[in-house]
Amino acid sequence: MLGKEKIDYSTNSTLPTSRKLETGLPGKVILITGANTGIGAAIAKGCLDAGAKSVYSLDLKEPSGTNEFVTVQAEYPGQAFYLNGDVTKIETLQKAFATVLEKEETIDGVVANAGVTIRKGALEYTPEEWDFIINVNLKGVVNTCNVAVDTFLSLRKPGSIVVTASMVSHGTNKSAPSLPYQATKSAILGVVRGFAAEFGPQGIRINCVSPGYIQTALTTYHLTDDMWDYKLGIWGGLHRLGEPRELAGTYVYFLSDASSFTSGVDIKVHGATDAW
Numbered sequence: 001m002l003g004k005e006k007i008d009y010s011t012n013s014t015l016p017t018s019r020k021l022e023t024g025l026p027g028k029v030i031l032i033t034g035a036n037t038g039i040g041a042a043i044a045k046g047c048l049d050a051g052a053k054s055v056y057s058l059d060l061k062e063p064s065g066t067n068e069f070v071t072v073q074a075e076y077p078g079q080a081f082y083l084n085g086d087v088t089k090i091e092t093l094q095k096a097f098a099t100v101l102e103k104e105e106t107i108d109g110v111v112a113n114a115g116v117t118i119r120k121g122a123l124e125y126t127p128e129e130w131d132f133i134i135n136v137n138l139k140g141v142v143n144t145c146n147v148a149v150d151t152f153l154s155l156r157k158p159g160s161i162v163v164t165a166s167m168v169s170h171g172t173n174k175s176a177p178s179l180p181y182q183a184t185k186s187a188i189l190g191v192v193r194g195f196a197a198e199f200g201p202q203g204i205r206i207n208c209v210s211p212g213y214i215q216t217a218l219t220t221y222h223l224t225d226d227m228w229d230y231k232l233g234i235w236g237g238l239h240r241l242g243e244p245r246e247l248a249g250t251y252v253y254f255l256s257d258a259s260s261f262t263s264g265v266d267i268k269v270h271g272a273t274d275a276w
């Protein structure tokens with residue numbers, strides 16, 4: 001009868017094998033989409049700081065110049081690698097995952113982080129702009145989760161996926177509106193809950209991080225320092241923009257055994273921006 005099947009929890013259980021609390025990522029292999037810059041690069045560095053064996057940035061172009069992933073590669077020689085891929089094209093994800101498996105024989109964690117935005121009034125978006133944002137932020141996340149789940153199932157081992165949502169998954173950014181961005185970032189909360197429910201019995205965990213205002217190219221270009229000061233003064237909380245590195249701990253937590261019984265949830269890392 002449906003719901004009465006006996007589940008063998010010993011298969012692919014997320015239960016930690018060690019009885020000692022493990023908050024780091026010793027020996028783990030982590031793939032992060034959009035890790036050449038900003039938040040993704042900070043997650044990559046955080047994973048390596050936490051003992052990961054290697055991290056992979058799946059991104060559109062080879063990192064170069066001011067891309068923060070270049071600095072991560074310099075700090076951790078032989079542990080931070082670039083993979084060419086586009087999250088809107090599932091075959092490029094499949095190829096990139098295969099490359100990692102060939103080299104590492106495993107993948108322990110995947111972060112679906114790549115995202116884009118265009119800011120303007122709701123009625124001003126062209127159909128192409130809607131498609132662009134939906135394709136990267138929603139379908140790109142689903143593609144990444146599909147390939148990650150397939151990979152964990154084929155490896156017959158537990159795995160952890162973390163998705164980058166946003167504080168606009170929970171509210172509205174009135175001063176910098178982007179309706180398609182808000183729509184996609186809200187939708188992925190449902191994607192996370194759906195994957196968590198369906199693949200939990202196979203030992204796959206999936207969770208979300210919702211960053212607030214973080215100092216990256218995506219955020220800072222549209223307001224002056226004075227405007228940020230005014231805005232964050234009204235919105236309360238820690239009264240400053242966050243730095244990408246301040247998010248990394250939450251990703252490491254979700255990727256580590258410390259969160260072995262946590263799946264299908266979202267953590268807002270926004271300096272209490274909603275404390276108005």
Ligand SMILES: NC(=O)c1ccc[n+]([C@@H]2O[C@H](COP(=O)([O-])OP(=O)(O)OC[C@H]3O[C@@H](n4cnc5c(N)ncnc54)[C@H](O)[C@@H]3O)[C@@H](O)[C@H]2O)c1
Binds near residue numbers: 210
């Ligand atoms: N910066 C913020 O304040 C903030 C707040 C909330 C959520 N976020 C989210 O955090 C994530 C990272 O944003 P960021 O601020 O670091 O921006 P960013 O622009 O610095 O980084 C985004 C990265 O994604 C890559 N990318 C874009 N399209 C891609 C595609 N189709 N395939 C593969 N890679 C692609 C880019 O090349 C870039 O390296 C995004 O999902 C964004 O929505 C950012």
